[in-house]
Amino acid sequence: MPLMKSWVESANNADRPFPLNNLPYGVFSVGDGDRRCGVAIGDQILDLRGLSEAGVISFHGMIPSEVANPFLASTWNGFMELGPGLWRWFRETLQKSLAAESTKADTIRPHLVPQGDATMHLPIEVREYTDFYAGKHHATNVGTMFRGPENALPPNWLHIPIGYNGRASSVVVSGTDIVRPNGQTKALDADMPSFGASKRLDIELEMGAIVGTASELGRPVTVAEADDMIFGYVLLNDWSARDIQAWEYQPLGPFQAKAFATSISPWIVTKAALEPFRTSTPQREKDLLPYLREPGPMLYDIDLQVTMAPKGRGATTITHTNYNQMYYSAAQQLAHHASSGCAMNTGDLLGSGTISGPEKDQRGSLLELTWGGKEPLTLSTGETRTFIEDGDKLTLHGAAKGDGYQIGFGECTGTIRPAPKFPV
Incomplete structure (x- = not known):
């Protein structure tokens, strides 16, 4: 599989660890702010709480109505519990939204945070x-x-x-x-x-x-x-x-x-x-x-x-x-x-x-x-x-x-x- 091109230009550098092919998951904060779930893309972090609160990401029809939005939490445990079907859907949604040909760049760009401005935290609550x-x-x-x-x-x-x-x-x-x-x-x-x-x-x-x-x-x-x-x-x-x-x-x-x-x-x-x-x-x-x-x-x-x-x-x-x-x-x-x-x-x-x-x-x-x-x-x-x-x-x-x-x-x-x- 070759490099997947993104409208996030730094993700298209072969020497960087976080291209569109990757999209790893972490937890970050900026300054004294709350811990938030994020996705690394190039030299940026996609703020998932911000995307959720702005209505850019919706789980409507994907998870039961009584289940809380996992991206309002400060670890990935709640998202993981929802299972492989949701994992696949979310990853595919992200890749389409961040791809070079996506029409959502202007909607998503305000929710990108430079990695250099962020402090990283444990991405999960380690149970055992x-x-x-x-x-x-x-x-x-x-x-x-x-x-x-x-x-x-x-x-x-x-x-x-x-x-x-x-x-x-x-x-x-x-x-x-x-x-x-x-x-x-x-x-x-x-x-x-x-x-x-x-x-x-x-x-x-x-x-x-x-x-x-x-x-x-x-x-x-x-x-x-x-x-x-x-x-x-x-x-x-x-x-x-x-x-x-x-x-x-x-x-x-x-x-x-x-x-x-x-x-x-x-x-x-x-x-x-x-x-x-x-x-x-x-x-x-x-x-x-x-x-x-x-x-x-x-x-x-x-x-x-x-x-x-x-x-x-x-x-x-x-x-x-x-x-x-x-x-x-x-x-x-x-x-x-x-x-x-x-x-x-x-x-x-x-x-x-x-x-x-x-x-x-x-x-x-x-x-x-x-x-x-x-x-x-x-x-x-x-x-x-x-x-x-x-x-x-x-x-x-x-x-x-x-x-x-x-x-x-x-x-x-x-x-x-x-x-x-x-x-x-």
Whole structure:
């Protein structure tokens, strides 16, 4: 599919992330104003509350009369609940209205807000957050470090998308500073653990899938149904305190090491925008059980990068990989999540797990890039890093590359602040 031309001129630039082919959804405010649902187009944001209040967008006949206008809310949860039929109708309506040949430019133009004037907020109310461990290269690297190559993958890994329940309360939007966590750690030669700031703070380069429609308690869903339930995708950084994790994770998995912050990009890119970039998961080493088998391609070809910038210094690209490296798709993860009868909610967030490629410069965490701190990275500034230092700014970038356009997500960034002094 080629670039779709818009009367919003900045949307026709091949280097911009938000062409008419994309139209991602976010929540913004200007100055002290209220939070509003918006759509990114070029370097502008389409103010949906303004369009609704002016009568430019009408849901008459599309939603029940007793249902409130979803664009008068400050998150996309209400819109997501209305289901895939409305999602498709709204996207098609927007594309027609913003297309170069549209006659509605004069009506819509007053409701465009420059992105440079806006502050972005969480686009959804995150109901629940689950993080997976579904990248084979990442799991193999980490397992090799701690158990040796012969025992890198646990026995269940090739059969099941492993995950854990995280903290929805600590999911934050890109640009939010991240406070270094305190926690309990234990040195290998110590008799007792100690408490203090994490010294091995890390990133995890991930994609996040957002559940748009709910499932009932006690009712499993198929992989195809799970794919239909997904509203869209964001970039996701599951910040990780590796030293805290190493001491606490036996036998129940991560807890405080993952509970302090998870950053997501501000724009939700819809499945419809990503449809031209669908691709298949890798060839299976072992056949999956029937409930996890995919009816068609469920992954996406999305280029990913991470940059690191020390305080006051330029940024260095420290890794580049692709979402197509995942062993399990988001639809498989969601189907497995619901397979026990677990109810999935509108606004649930599923982290893909760290996305690493087969090469050293494609690893999605500092734990892998520096091989547990034994092989420091040298930045373009001349400085070296094993893990993240205070003041460092980490940024995730991602885009699916089309014919003369790209489908971008906006940056997912966070700067590390020092740990608070803990009262004793």
